Amino acid sequence: MTKTISFILNGDEISCDIQDHWTLLHLLREELGLIGTKEGCGNGECGACTVIVDQLAVNSCLYLAADVQGKQVQTIEGLAVHTGSLHPIQQSFVDNGGIQCGFCTPGMIMSAKALLDKDPKADQEAVKHALAGNICRCTGYVQILDSVAAAGRQMAKNQGEGAAAAKDPGTITQQSMNKKAGEVIT
Amino acid sequence: MKPFTLLTPATVEEAVALFGQHKETARYMAGGTDVIVKVKEGWMGPDYLINLKKIPGLNDLHKNEATGELSIGALVTHAMLEQSLLIRNAYPIIYDAVSNIGSLQVRNMGTIGGNLINAVPSADGAIPLIALDGTALLVGPDGERSVMVKDLFVKPYETVLTPGEILTRITIPAQVPRTGSAYIKFGRRAAMELPLIGIGVLLVVDEDLSTCTRARICLGVAGPTPLRAVKAEQMLEGQPVTSDLLTGAGKLAAEESQVRDSVRGQAWHRKEMIRVQVRRMGLRCLDIINQKARQA
Structure with missing residues (x-):
């Protein structure tokens, strides 16, 4: 069955027609063309499809598109600002070699972001606990953990400078929430 | 799909x-x-x-301060339980069990009610609720009924729910003072893995902080459904709890279990781990009880 849903995607309000059985992953990749979010196992075991819905990291391959009605969704595409500067977590993955083939990276970064947004000072155990559902088959876990730790330090520093909101494009501001997009896809 | x-x-x-x-x-x-x-x-x-996600109230988690009863809506997610200070402080056995179900992404979506209804022999969520003498409230075409969580399971993937019935909430009776509880998901790794064996222990002791007045030993992946090692529990009740007595209870629990060989592990290994972990979880219960007694 087709229905129309409205939600906030990376800060922009959108509405689109969906089928009941579509997953959020299908909606993002196949209908909206946001292919940064990856499909690995399709069963919630690998974490490659991780996105953030209302501040919570979820497997978009198991999340029904219909369930994002009225919610805020963040994907990897929402992290870098349009001028090209990367989010501190993305920059940290580049700087610390947290990327090998790159397939798990968007999911890793979204899991890390859900954690660091709440607690940039999360210790390594907390990082491991939060990232346990993200599998890297290149097995570059040490560099990934280093990247998240360094990003956390940077984000804590930014927060300390009171600049977090300005430097974090992934945080949805009131202004962007109020933006009227009214864009209808399909 | x-x-x-x-x-x-x-x-x-x-x-x-x-x-x-x-x-x-x-x-x-x-x-x-x-x-x-x-x-x-x-x-x-x-x-x-x-x-069922949009039904108001089904994801409500609260303790009735007047009666001491804990009420867990069936749609409460594992992550909500994991992050609740009430659960972490007063119901450590629930915290231990839910904090390693799947991954955080799964725990942010998956619910305690769904975990029960799925009725896998390894259901991490079921063990603590059985140990805590939890009751499930079922609502169906013929009205409401209550079933003890321990009686919910028939066989793998099958519960006593009749067609159309919905599990709406789980209630846990008020905890007696001097209660300790702990769970271990034992396996090669905790995340994204089913346990080789799941062991939950709950102990209540007398004012002497030693004599056991109630014992619950609950096992996952030890039979077709989550089960209680009742003989091992009886061995502890009425006795001063010591490391040796817990070793004996562990042995008895291993004998009572219906473990088998599977791709994940061998029956003999599972039995050994029940023996060891019942003792360890029992000791952890005593630690919790003693720690609370010192704080009081």
Whole structure:
């Protein structure tokens, strides 16, 4: 069955027609063309499809598109600002070699972001606990953990400078929430 | 994935009525972390999915301060339990069990009710609720009924729920003072893995902080359904709890279990781990009790 849903995607309000059985992953990749979010196992075991819905990291391959009605969704595409500067977590993955083939990276970064947004000072155990559902088959876990730790330090520093909101494009501001997009896809 | 129509009732009654309308062509869905996988894999192919997530109150978690009863709505997610200070402080056995279910992404979606209804022999969520003498409230076409969580399971993937019934909440009776509880998901790794064996122990001791007045030893993956090692519990009750007595209870629990060989592990290994972990979890219960007594 087709229905129309409205939600906030990376800060922009959108509405689109969906089928009941579509997953959020299908909606993002196949209908909206946001292919940064990856499909690995399709069963919630690998974490490659991780996105953030209302501040919570979820497997978009198991999340029904219909369930994002009225919610805020963040994907990897929402992290870098349009001028090209990367989010501190993305920059940290580049700087610390947290990327090998790159397939798990968007999911890793979204899991890390859900954690660091709440607690940039999360210790390594907390990082491991939060990232346990993200599998890297290149097995570059040490560099990934280093990247998240360094990003956390940077984000804590930014927060300390009171600049977090300005430097974090992934945080949805009131202004962007109020933006009227009214864009209808399909 | 096979297409289906998603129905989103606003009340439990409406959900039950929708099921009555569509019968076996409909399935209920809570967090979706099991149902969606089964639909994707073709293990089930409902024409209608009845989404329970939008029913107000089903994800309510609270303790009634007057009665001391804990009420866990069936749609409470594992992550909500994991992050609740009330659970962490007063019901450590629940915290231990839910904090390693799947991954954080799964725990943010998956619900305690769904974990019970899925009825896998390894259900981490069931063990603590059995140890805590939890009761499940079921609502169906013929009204409401209550079933002890320990009596909920018939065999793998099958519960006592009749067609159309919905598990709406789990209630845990007031905890007696000097209660300690602990759970271990024992396996090669905790995340994204089913346990080799799951062991939950709950002990209540007398004012002497030693004599056991109530013992619960609950095992997962030790039989077709989660089970209680009743003989081992009886061995502890009425006795001063010592490390040696817990070793004896562990041995008895291993004998009582119905472990078997599977791809994940051998029966003899599972028995050994029950023996060892019942003692360790028992000691952890005593630690918790003593720590609380010192604080009081």
